[in-house]
Amino acid sequence: MYAQLVDTGVKRLKTLEEMSPQERDFQQKIDAEIKIEPKNWMPEGYRRTLIRQISQHAHSEIVGMLPEKNWLTRAPNFKRKLQLLAKIQDEGGHGLYLYSAMETLGADREEEIAKLHSGEVKYSSIFNYPTLNWADMGTVGWLVDGAAIVNQVVLQRTSYAPYSRAMIRICKEESFHQRQGYQILLHLMQHGNEAQKAMVQDSINRFWWPALMMFGPHDSDSPNSAQSMAWKIKRMSNDDLRQRFIDQTVPQLELLGCTAPDPALKWNAERGHYDFGEIDWSEFYDVVKGNGPCNRDRLRTRRRAIEEGSWVREAASAYAAKQQQNNAAA
Amino acid sequence: MTDWTLFEVFVRSKHGLNHKHVGSVHAADAAMALENARELYTRRSEGVSLWVVPSALITASSPDEKEPLFDPSDDKVYRHATFYELPKDVGHM
Numbered sequence: 001m002y003a004q005l006v007d008t009g010v011k012r013l014k015t016l017e018e019m020s021p022q023e024r025d026f027q028q029k030i031d032a033e034i035k036i037e038p039k040n041w042m043p044e045g046y047r048r049t050l051i052r053q054i055s056q057h058a059h060s061e062i063v064g065m066l067p068e069k070n071w072l073t074r075a076p077n078f079k080r081k082l083q084l085l086a087k088i089q090d091e092g093g094h095g096l097y098l099y100s101a102m103e104t105l106g107a108d109r110e111e112e113i114a115k116l117h118s119g120e121v122k123y124s125s126i127f128n129y130p131t132l133n134w135a136d137m138g139t140v141g142w143l144v145d146g147a148a149i150v151n152q153v154v155l156q157r158t159s160y161a162p163y164s165r166a167m168i169r170i171c172k173e174e175s176f177h178q179r180q181g182y183q184i185l186l187h188l189m190q191h192g193n194e195a196q197k198a199m200v201q202d203s204i205n206r207f208w209w210p211a212l213m214m215f216g217p218h219d220s221d222s223p224n225s226a227q228s229m230a231w232k233i234k235r236m237s238n239d240d241l242r243q244r245f246i247d248q249t250v251p252q253l254e255l256l257g258c259t260a261p262d263p264a265l266k267w268n269a270e271r272g273h274y275d276f277g278e279i280d281w282s283e284f285y286d287v288v289k290g291n292g293p294c295n296r297d298r299l300r301t302r303r304r305a306i307e308e309g310s311w312v313r314e315a316a317s318a319y320a321a322k323q324q325q326n327n328a329a330a
Numbered sequence: 331m332t333d334w335t336l337f338e339v340f341v342r343s344k345h346g347l348n349h350k351h352v353g354s355v356h357a358a359d360a361a362m363a364l365e366n367a368r369e370l371y372t373r374r375s376e377g378v379s380l381w382v383v384p385s386a387l388i389t390a391s392s393p394d395e396k397e398p399l400f401d402p403s404d405d406k407v408y409r410h411a412t413f414y415e416l417p418k419d420v421g422h423m
Contacts, residue, residue, distance in 0.1 A: 037393065039390065039392065039393050040393050041393075086373075089369075089373070090373070093369075093370050093373065096355070096370055097353060097370075100353050100354045100355075103336070103354070109356070165353075166353075169352075169353075173373075173374070313334075313358075316358040316362060317333060317334070317358045319358065320358035320359035320362065323359060323361075324359070
């Protein structure tokens with residue numbers, strides 16, 4: 001998802017009997033759906049896993065601004081430009097809510113951002129794909145934010161209270177993103193010429209599989225899931241989330257009058273779900289490893305933004321110090 | 331940014347309601363914290379008033395003290411209106 005392959009450092013779940021009294025107390029709270037607040041005792045593994053997951057999630061929001069930035073100066077009209085700006089500002093805000101939640105665990109924001117920039121910590125694989133045409137702004141809002149929403153709606157019930165609260169805020173804002181994206185596509189399909197309609201289909205063809213990869217590897221290849229689920233950091237498995245996303249997305253795809261680049265995609269009345277083809281996992285792992293079309297460019301842009309913005313932060317500090325001096329003198 | 335202060339943010343969503351904690355921001359000073367909080371927490375008319383407080387200035391009760399602090403109030407049922415049963419004839423009181 002926005003956080004993929006989060007390592008819990010745990011190979012096997014402890015039973016209640018194997019736990020220390022503190023651990024058992026903690027697990028029983030989790031089992032009783034009692035949310036964990038920052039000052040409550042928590043196992044070190046829980047804290048570390050959460051820092052990893054929330055920082056990855058936050059980085060994804062921040063890096064996720066970049067593919068859209070590409071179209072700010074190229075939006076077809078002023079209205080679309082304003083909408084895109086508002087969406088991008090939201091993503092920045094979501095990143096900040098999440099960094100705040102992460103800091104309640106004792107993590108340092110600057111350190112975590114430095115880890116992103118050194119490549120030590122990842123962000124969602126989806127943002128390593130380029131946005132090549134205007135329809136991509138529609139597809140990103142509809143499919144990418146749509147996939148994020150499916151995950152984040154479930155994460156509202158995550159066991160760590162500050163993370164849960166951030167998710168609730170984010171979900172409230174996110175549905176605007178998906179609707180504005182879908183409307184871009186709908187408008188192109190209903191009022192566009194043949195070339196514009198082809199642009200939409202091309203965009204869906206490129207983003208369909210990467211969007212499905214956002215949910216992470218199959219449950220059977222997801223060694224960290226069991227502990228994350230036991231701690232209720234994760235509330236639903238990768239495959240279940242992916243299926244839910246597909247089931248709700250295909251009718252929207254049909255309403256657009258478009259198709260998915262998956263010949264195996266078909267309603268299965270017996271299962272009550274859509275069947276779909278196998279994801280190319282070698283592509284997924286390759287992108288995660290840093291070899292996607294835009295990995296290097298994204299990190300370069302992030303590093304440059306921090307470096308070139310440093311004078312602004314210094315000026316703000318200098319100004320604050322001067323104000324304080326003036327106030328003291330007065 | 332290392333020398334910036336962490337502020338907790340409180341928003342009053344409507345006139346007549348309490349300010350409610352919504353999250354935190356980093357800022358060089360309180361004025362900047364207010365500006366940042368406005369951008370971050372009130373993009374969709376969530377509030378009519380903002381407070382920012384340096385996080386370090388907040389004194390919080392410890393979770394370990396939860397029982398000694400809050401349990402005593404649990405066994406004082408007579409502090410609740412429902413404790414006092416009155417005949418129906420009294421009507422709404």
